[in-house]
Amino acid sequence: QVQLVESGGGLVQAGGSLRLSCAVSPRNIISIITMDWYRQAPGKQRDLVARITSGGNTNYGDSVKGRFTISRDNAQNAVYLQMNSLKPEDTAVYYCHAPGFSSWGQGTQVTVSS
DSSP: OEEEEEEEOOEETTTTOEEEEEEETTTTTGSSOOEEEEEETTTTTTEEEEEEEOOOEEOOOOOEEETEEEEEEGGTTTTEEEEOOGGGGGGGGEEEEEOOOOOOOOEEEEEOOO
8 A cells, every 4th residue: 555645735825836745655666656646625626736657747737737847756755746826726735646546645735825
């Protein structure tokens, strides 16, 4: 099973930036799996924000294209989400997830003030 721990959330003004991190264990599994970032705003469903495959291919939701960048560091067993030009509508709890595995982390709260 995969264990995931998100960090890096916080309160930021609109137009600001944050970098989220996701620590993945067991060691070395990250190099062979796809990793996703999801987010869930209050009262809304959990939506896919970004995906990175084991080969490094990336995909983004329409609402974050050009503003968010997903990356991975296999040596650090981590996945990152660089979020720029943040908007109030980006406010949500952000989760990392590995497709095909059932586990989720505790999430990290991102709040963007206007």
